[in-house]
Amino acid sequence: MPDTVDLEEILARTHVVTLPMRVKFRGVLAREILLLDGPAGWAEFSPFVEYDDVEAARWLAAALEAGWLGYPEAVRDWIPVNATVPAVSAAEVPAVLGAFDAVQTVKIKVAEAGQSLAEDAARVGAVRHLLPDALIRVDANGGWDVETAVRALRMLSAFGLEYAEQPVASVPELAAVRRELAGSVLIAADESVRKATDPLAVARAGAADLLVVKAAPLGGVRRALEIVAEAGLPAVVSSALDSSVGIRAGLALAAALPELPYACGLGTVSLMAGDVAARPLVAVSGGIAVRDVAADPQLLARFAAPAERRDWWLARLRRCHALL
Structure with missing residues (x-):
């Protein structure tokens, strides 16, 4: 099951980016996102920064599903x-x-x-x-x-x-x-x-x-x-x-x-x-x-979050993983 994925494996596959907005949305002009390069595909963990860990843990479960399990069969394209x-x-x-x-x-x-x-x-x-x-x-x-x-x-x-x-x-x-x-x-x-x-x-x-x-x-x-x-x-x-x-x-x-x-x-x-x-x-x-x-390697590099924000997201990921 995705929620049993080892934390160290997840951490080794992370990228944190800050994407600029064209217009202010939800009061922000930049969107912080943690990405996972999973074995089943790329996945995103991006609960808004004000969300608590219990709520954010559901977002991590979704990311692990996408990155380690993949998606169900489609009926439209x-x-x-x-x-x-x-x-x-x-x-x-x-x-x-x-x-x-x-x-x-x-x-x-x-x-x-x-x-x-x-x-x-x-x-x-x-x-x-x-x-x-x-x-x-x-x-x-x-x-x-x-x-x-x-x-x-x-x-x-x-x-x-x-x-x-x-x-x-x-x-x-x-x-x-x-x-x-x-x-x-x-x-x-x-x-x-x-x-x-x-x-x-x-x-x-x-x-x-x-x-x-x-x-x-x-x-x-x-x-x-x-x-x-x-x-x-x-x-x-x-x-x-x-x-x-x-x-x-x-x-x-x-x-x-x-x-x-x-x-x-x-x-x-x-x-x-x-x-x-x-x-x-x-x-x-x-x-x-x-x-x-x-995710494109050049774009990951261009929009890479500052070190302190990357550390913040990794700490959040660790806390949410402990709740799964």
């Missing part, structure tokens, strides 16, 4: 993906969308701390103006309370919303928003699945119309497939601001799902100003072909 617009000003939207090819679906961040609903509406409106026929989804990352979420989504629905992702933080709040909106806006659960001790609570509570699943936070592709099957809800596969190596795991999950009714959030390499693959996994004509990817 091309994955439709959405463009992602961070919480930028409306004036910056054209430049962000310009990094994506043949955009047909767009996910827009809303409810950013310190920003107003008017700014959210301006951002969504800017996307709709530029792409009158695109599918639009918004992602609040649990940033609203129930009352604000209902008011905001009723307003934003004027632009035509495919769905709203995690408008509020908790499962009971999601259920309340879904009841209030009565089907006028579909509700997707993200954090209430990937950060929950019980990822199936959303489905049991009838709190969402669909799930957003990410391979790394759920402990790997196989575990994510089990959760989707048990929940019995449609799923969207998303990334966690990964390099192309991490996106490969997301593609594997999307490729293995029995049904894939929605475009996936796997286009975030386009938000980066650097990557570790010579042929990055970026969308062409609105999707990404499923293929293996390897």
